[in-house]
Amino acid sequence: MFTEEKKNSQTSQDSENVYKPENEKETSDFIKEIYKKNLPTEIVGTNTKNFIGNKLQCAKVLDLSRLSGIVEYLPEELYIKVKACTPISLIEESLEKNNQQLAFEPIDFGYLKDSKPNKGTAAGQLSCNFSGSRRFKVGSLRDHILGFRGVNGKGDIFKSGGTVVKNVTGYDLSKLVTGSFGTLAVLTEITFKVLPKKDSVNTLVVYSDNNKVISDLFNKLLGSSNEISGGVYIPAELNNKNYKKNIEKIFKFNNLKSEKSFVAVRIEGSKKSINERIQDISKELQINKMNTSILDFYQSKLFWEKINNLELFSETKNNLLRAVIPPATSLDLMKYLKNDFKYYIDWCGSLFWIEVLEEENIQIKEIKETIINLGGYLTIVKKSESLSSDINLFTINDTRLLLSQKIKESFDPKKLLNPGKMYRDL
Numbered sequence: 001m002f003t004e005e006k007k008n009s010q011t012s013q014d015s016e017n018v019y020k021p022e023n024e025k026e027t028s029d030f031i032k033e034i035y036k037k038n039l040p041t042e043i044v045g046t047n048t049k050n051f052i053g054n055k056l057q058c059a060k061v062l063d064l065s066r067l068s069g070i071v072e073y074l075p076e077e078l079y080i081k082v083k084a085c086t087p088i089s090l091i092e093e094s095l096e097k098n099n100q101q102l103a104f105e106p107i108d109f110g111y112l113k114d115s116k117p118n119k120g121t122a123a124g125q126l127s128c129n130f131s132g133s134r135r136f137k138v139g140s141l142r143d144h145i146l147g148f149r150g151v152n153g154k155g156d157i158f159k160s161g162g163t164v165v166k167n168v169t170g171y172d173l174s175k176l177v178t179g180s181f182g183t184l185a186v187l188t189e190i191t192f193k194v195l196p197k198k199d200s201v202n203t204l205v206v207y208s209d210n211n212k213v214i215s216d217l218f219n220k221l222l223g224s225s226n227e228i229s230g231g232v233y234i235p236a237e238l239n240n241k242n243y244k245k246n247i248e249k250i251f252k253f254n255n256l257k258s259e260k261s262f263v264a265v266r267i268e269g270s271k272k273s274i275n276e277r278i279q280d281i282s283k284e285l286q287i288n289k290m291n292t293s294i295l296d297f298y299q300s301k302l303f304w305e306k307i308n309n310l311e312l313f314s315e316t317k318n319n320l321l322r323a324v325i326p327p328a329t330s331l332d333l334m335k336y337l338k339n340d341f342k343y344y345i346d347w348c349g350s351l352f353w354i355e356v357l358e359e360e361n362i363q364i365k366e367i368k369e370t371i372i373n374l375g376g377y378l379t380i381v382k383k384s385e386s387l388s389s390d391i392n393l394f395t396i397n398d399t400r401l402l403l404s405q406k407i408k409e410s411f412d413p414k415k416l417l418n419p420g421k422m423y424r425d426l
Helices: 002-008 024-037 088-096 110-114 122-128 211-222 271-285 297-308 327-337 361-373 398-411
Strands: 041-044 060-063 070-074 079-083 145-151 157-161 186-193 200-207 228-234 262-269 292-295 319-324 342-346 351-356 377-382
Touching: 024 060, 024 145, 024 157, 024 186, 070 088, 079 088, 088 122, 122 186, 157 186, 200 271, 200 297, 211 228, 211 262, 211 271, 211 327, 228 297, 262 271, 262 297, 292 297, 319 361, 327 342, 327 351, 327 361, 351 361, 361 377
Parallel strands: 041 060
Antiparallel strands: 070 079, 079 186, 145 157, 145 186, 200 262, 200 292, 228 262, 228 342, 319 351, 319 377, 342 351
């Protein structure tokens, strides 16, 4: 019956195994069918992040690319409701007309994949839960999801949350689904919280290659009352031919000495407020005797776009690691990395993006162990062709794995949705 329905409907199939639903109902019908037949299925959108996670070998592919479009946008209520595969670029264009934004700063993995800008879709961003430089100030992507609609592994349509920040109806399933890489449910609709854009932005740059000084600067910034919305550290270029040299090319600004190691601090608000806060921050950081510069509005805007585009690692064939650690341990990780790796630090010392040469499997295991010992976790966002198959791409301990198994069973009892995408046992 299901096969005949697909032949007679307007929903096209590129092949016998790829199904493209037009709406939520067709998505539900498809999931009910694969549930009856026990058919493992890969969930895809526009494939901008398909390189993240374990490769899948499934009987079916559910292509959600046709579930696209803005359902409702109420600027005065600070939310936008979209279908799952609505391009982030379309959402941002709509918000721009009302001087609003997705404050978590969606990361653009297009440069990492093929050196072309492509932020992908709403569901793709939610499934990964990777947030930009403003994360330590405004929270992660999951903190900006007001609600969603989806289909579980049995084909049941369900929803969670609503269109307001304070919502006490049932469990907040958004926190579970966000970052699950499509292993719990098929998303069909998402409601984002949006925020007004700031009037202006400047960036204070402090030049230093002293790890202790860098760590102290981050600690002071985290405790600052001057509303910092970005804090990154870019080490100077490595003299290693195995790592692509591109810092000077990417960060070629009039007011930036990109050949030196530097900390960049973003300050947003009115022009008068920014000028006053830069003076206060300079006193707080005690940088009067240090070499500094300031990026203006246009330079700052482009600089932070390049940071959130991961352009430093554009088209790398090496492994790219994403490590999140307690900020207090950033100095320890910097000492461990020394000048042996190409990396940069975001979130005022809490997020490390680390490039590791493609054949260094033992080194990756050592880095992972070091990060776990520092109280953090590691995700191998992009893996080289030489990465050993015994290295888990995501960090998880036995307790959390058992909990994840229970959650998976409640959403997808037959383990049919993106099986093994994150963990081989799920």
